[in-house]
Amino acid sequence: MWRQRCHSSNRANSGRASLEFLVAGIVLFVPVMWASVVLFEIQKASMATDAAARHAVRVFTQSTSLDSAGRRAERAVSRTLGDFGVATPHQITVECQPRSLCLSPTSWAVVTVRTDVPLLGIPALPLSTPWAVPVDGTAAAQVSMYRGIP
Amino acid sequence: MSRRFDSRRGNAPAEFVLVGALLVALALAVIHAALVIHVRHILHASAWEGARYASYYGTTLGDGQALTIRLINEALSESYSLDVSVTEASVAGAPGVHVHVRAPVPTLGLWALGGDLSVEAALPLEQPG
Numbered sequence: 631m632w633r634q635r636c637h638s639s640n641r642a643n644s645g646r647a648s649l650e651f652l653v654a655g656i657v658l659f660v661p662v663m664w665a666s667v668v669l670f671e672i673q674k675a676s677m678a679t680d681a682a683a684r685h686a687v688r689v690f691t692q693s694t695s696l697d698s699a700g701r702r703a704e705r706a707v708s709r710t711l712g713d714f715g716v717a718t719p720h721q722i723t724v725e726c727q728p729r730s731l732c733l734s735p736t737s738w739a740v741v742t743v744r745t746d747v748p749l750l751g752i753p754a755l756p757l758s759t760p761w762a763v764p765v766d767g768t769a770a771a772q773v774s775m776y777r778g779i780p
Numbered sequence: 781m782s783r784r785f786d787s788r789r790g791n792a793p794a795e796f797v798l799v800g801a802l803l804v805a806l807a808l809a810v811i812h813a814a815l816v817i818h819v820r821h822i823l824h825a826s827a828w829e830g831a832r833y834a835s836y837y838g839t840t841l842g843d844g845q846a847l848t849i850r851l852i853n854e855a856l857s858e859s860y861s862l863d864v865s866v867t868e869a870s871v872a873g874a875p876g877v878h879v880h881v882r883a884p885v886p887t888l889g890l891w892a893l894g895g896d897l898s899v900e901a902a903l904p905l906e907q908p909g
Contacts, residue, residue, distance in 0.1 A: 648795035655803040659810060666814045670821065677825045685832055685903075692906060713828060713901060 664750075672747050672763055678714035679743040679767030682707040687741040687771040690724060694777075696733055700724070707743055720745040735777045740770045815886055819856060820897060823881050826851035827864075828901040831879040834866055835903045841866040841877060848879060857890050859883075869902060876904040 686703040693699035707722050723742040726732035732739070746762035826848045834844025845866040852861035860883040869878035878900065885895030 647792060648799050651796070652799045652802065655799070656806070659806060663810060666810065666817075670814070670817050673818070674821055677821060681825065681828055681832070688832075688836070689906075692908075694908075709903075710828075714824070 668747075668749055672765060674714060675716050675718070675745055675747045675765040676767070678711050678716045679720075679745060679765055680769070681714065681767070682710035682720075683741045683743045683767040683769035685710050686722065686743065687739055687769040690739050690741060691733070691771045691773045693733070699733060703741065711743075711745070716745060718745050718747065733773055733777070735773055735775050737773050738770055739773065740768060742766055742768045812886075815889075816897075819860070819883070819886055819890075820899065822855045823852065823860065823883055823897065824899040824901065826855065827879040827881045827899050828903075830864070830866065831877050831901040831903040834877045834879070835905050837906050841868065844877060844879065848881065852881070852883075856883075859892060860890075871902045871904045874904040874907070876902055878902045 686706045689706045690699045690703040693702055703724065704722060707720065711717075711720060721744045723744070725740040725742075727738040727740065731737045744764060744766035746764050749761045749763065829851055830844040830848030832844075833839055833847045834841050845864055848864050848866070849861040852864070861881075863882040865880045867878050867880075869876055871878070879902070880898070880900045883897045883899075884892035885897050887893040887895075
């Protein structure tokens with residue numbers, strides 16, 4: 631009795647097995663593709679913030695006044711992020727060591743560039759979610775010992 | 781006899797193989813697309829790094845080219861750094877440096893048959909002030 635019931639129910643289902651396998655397999659690839667798109671966005675943002683921080687710290691320490699240094703570093707960061715195709719808003723933090731002697735010879739400057747990479751940030755889809763991965767890059771440089779001496 | 785020649789039962793392993801092959805092909809396509817994007821990101825970052833280095837006061841265009849080639853060699857392979865050109869160019873109205881990398885598209889892993897993956901980076905030269 632049991633064998634017969636089992637047999638008949640198998641017969642009814644047997645034709646769909648490969649179709650289910652195919653559809654399930656393709657559907658399971660959607661999150662894989664989504665994850666790879668998001669991971670590449672994060673990789674891009676990681677490279678961009680790192681490059682922007684290194685460029686900005688160089689520009690900052692080569693400047694002659696604190697005012698122009700900040701402005702030029704800001705411009706360097708937005709240019710770099712734009713070159714890498716990172717369009718999300720960013721924050722720049724400049725920390726001087728020692729704190730009171732910004733841009734004085736042999737002092738250090740530490741620039742941190744930070745941006746948030748949105749999950750579901752697929753360019754073709756106008757979707758946005760509150761979830762984002764913060765990505766930052768930090769670079770440090772020393773102001774030349776001979777700065778200000780022509 | 782009827783069980784042996786039931787077409788729906790007999791096809792299952794064959795269908796499994798066919799569908800499995802299709803899904804494996806899809807998986808390989810996804811992995812390969814990811815690899816191409818990765819290679820493109822690496823090439824762009826290396827080109828940009830070379831442009832940044834070449835835009836400094838004390839460095840030449842050749843230094844930037846050498847840095848780009850070294851970065852690509854370390855991250856990918858030497859067959860991707862064969863065509864790296866660094867030239868002087870005007871960037872947003874200011875004198876600058878322009879790096880252009882042409883590399884093959886990876887075909888099987890990093891082994892490449894041909895194709896043309898082209899990335900460029902440009903930066904203005906360092907200005908006093």
